[in-house]
Amino acid sequence: MGYSLDFGWLEGAAGAIARGAAMTVFLIVVTTIAGTLISVLAAAGRRSGPKWLKRAITVYVEVIRNTPFLVQLFFIFFGLPSLGIRLDPIVAAILAMTLNMAAYTTEIVGAGLDAVPKGQREAAAALGLRPRQVFVKIVLPQALKVIFPALTSQIVIMMLESSVVSQIAVSELTYEADMLQARTFRPFETYFVVAMIYLGLSILLRRLLVGVGRRTLSAGVT
Amino acid sequence: MIEFTFWDILRNLVFATRWTVLLSIAAFVGGGVVGIAILFLRISKTKWMRRFASGYIALFQGTPLLMQLFLMFFGLPMLGFRIEPWTAAVLGLTFFASAYLAEIWRSGVDALPRGQWDAGASLGLHYVQELRLIILPQAFAITRAPVVGFLVQLIKATALTSIIGFEELLRTSNAINNATFEPFTVYGLVALIFFVLCYPLTQYARSLEARAAAR
Numbered sequence: 001m002g003y004s005l006d007f008g009w010l011e012g013a014a015g016a017i018a019r020g021a022a023m024t025v026f027l028i029v030v031t032t033i034a035g036t037l038i039s040v041l042a043a044a045g046r047r048s049g050p051k052w053l054k055r056a057i058t059v060y061v062e063v064i065r066n067t068p069f070l071v072q073l074f075f076i077f078f079g080l081p082s083l084g085i086r087l088d089p090i091v092a093a094i095l096a097m098t099l100n101m102a103a104y105t106t107e108i109v110g111a112g113l114d115a116v117p118k119g120q121r122e123a124a125a126a127l128g129l130r131p132r133q134v135f136v137k138i139v140l141p142q143a144l145k146v147i148f149p150a151l152t153s154q155i156v157i158m159m160l161e162s163s164v165v166s167q168i169a170v171s172e173l174t175y176e177a178d179m180l181q182a183r184t185f186r187p188f189e190t191y192f193v194v195a196m197i198y199l200g201l202s203i204l205l206r207r208l209l210v211g212v213g214r215r216t217l218s219a220g221v222t
Numbered sequence: 223m224i225e226f227t228f229w230d231i232l233r234n235l236v237f238a239t240r241w242t243v244l245l246s247i248a249a250f251v252g253g254g255v256v257g258i259a260i261l262f263l264r265i266s267k268t269k270w271m272r273r274f275a276s277g278y279i280a281l282f283q284g285t286p287l288l289m290q291l292f293l294m295f296f297g298l299p300m301l302g303f304r305i306e307p308w309t310a311a312v313l314g315l316t317f318f319a320s321a322y323l324a325e326i327w328r329s330g331v332d333a334l335p336r337g338q339w340d341a342g343a344s345l346g347l348h349y350v351q352e353l354r355l356i357i358l359p360q361a362f363a364i365t366r367a368p369v370v371g372f373l374v375q376l377i378k379a380t381a382l383t384s385i386i387g388f389e390e391l392l393r394t395s396n397a398i399n400n401a402t403f404e405p406f407t408v409y410g411l412v413a414l415i416f417f418v419l420c421y422p423l424t425q426y427a428r429s430l431e432a433r434a435a436a437r
Contacts, residue, residue: 062424066374066416066421066424067378067413067420068380068392068416070382070384070392071381071392071413071416072413074392074396074409075406075413078409079405079406082406083406160284161286163286163289164286164288174289187292187296188300191289191296194289195286195293196285198284198285198289199281202284202285203284
């Protein structure tokens with residue numbers, strides 16, 4: 001067979017890999033913030049909004065959950081320009097990732113809202129809190145605490161899935177790997193190194209989120 | 223230049239769907255077989271076997287599927303295997319599925335009360351018999367909903383194999399899009415086809431979950 005692994009190219013590639021990893025981190029941070037906000041609104045809307053809104057949110061969640069992320073990405077990046085909506089690759093990637101993640105987390109947040117006992121709401125109302133205060137100060141923190149592990153998993157899954165936005169030329173980690181292997185002719189070594197970086201990122205991201213959850217929500221996550 | 227009508231596009235896409243379906247079935251079956259092997263290691267009494275299985279699962283759940291497919295596609299030829307996109311796609315998705323299925327089934331095994339093992343042992347069954355006759359049937363039964371849920375994930379994951387050159391639904395649609403310049407219609411239809419494949423399974427998983435919760 002006579003093939004020997006060669007990692008000599010790594011030295012010159014560190015900069016490109018670091019830039020790619022930084023872009024991946026940027027994408028997942030923006031997606032996490034925007035996606036969580038949207039899903040809180042959507043989950044609340046699905047429980048107390050008007051009927052048309054409830055139906056629209058259900059359709060959104062089902063369509064996203066039952067089609068591949070890559071197809072959603074292509075539809076947004078290649079399909080929307082037919083309607084006159086032309087997006088920069090990074091904007092298209094963030095939009096696709098946010099819409100995708102929010103559909104999953106809407107279900108997760110919803111389950112959390114349902115898990116808060118009714119008595120909590122009634123007690124808060126009896127203390128004279130307005131409905132919005134009841135939701136923001138009493139119900140939501142308890143719901144987030146319950147769903148924090150599920151939310152953490154979903155964020156890590158989205159980070160891993162973000163590798164496919166390389167297909168619309170967003171220069172994140174996988175895209176940099178594609179460029180590198182074309183230059184070094186060492187595809188296996190390149191993708192192996194990058195896969196290990198993803199593994200490290202997913203472990204770090206999980207640790208970080210668990211730490212944040214412990215501190216802000218005192219959620220007991222492992 | 224060939225003119226594509228809407229029906230030509232739809233017909234070609236529906237034709238390509240059989241490869242998506244076939245790949246999903248192959249990966250699900252393959253993933254099930256390998257997954258059971260990993261499950262055996264994961265719940266074994268030997269420490270290094272459990273460690274190996276945990277590492278295997280963590281590796282596949284902690285790296286992007288796209289990287290796994292690339293490593294399969296570029297790595298196997300280095301070991302001297304000639305490899306087609308189809309082989310890389312089936313193998314890549316099989317290993318991916320095995321890690322998730324093993325973890326789902328392990329949660330089922332863990333959920334069974336300790337007494338089930340003790341009862342098996344008191345009837346004089348040895349380890350393999352206990353697993354085959356008592357533990358696994360119950361573990362499979364209580365994890366049916368998440369397994370169907372994972373099948374939906376797997377069907378959607380087949381779209382990634384278009385990137386390593388396997389001619390499934392999405393890759394065919396890319397080619398059609400290049401010929402027709404109608405991305406809105408083409409990718410809209412692709413999404414619709416995936417939805418038709420996945421939605422009934424999602425609903426089935428949901429009904430299984432509701433039935434399990436009612437029990």
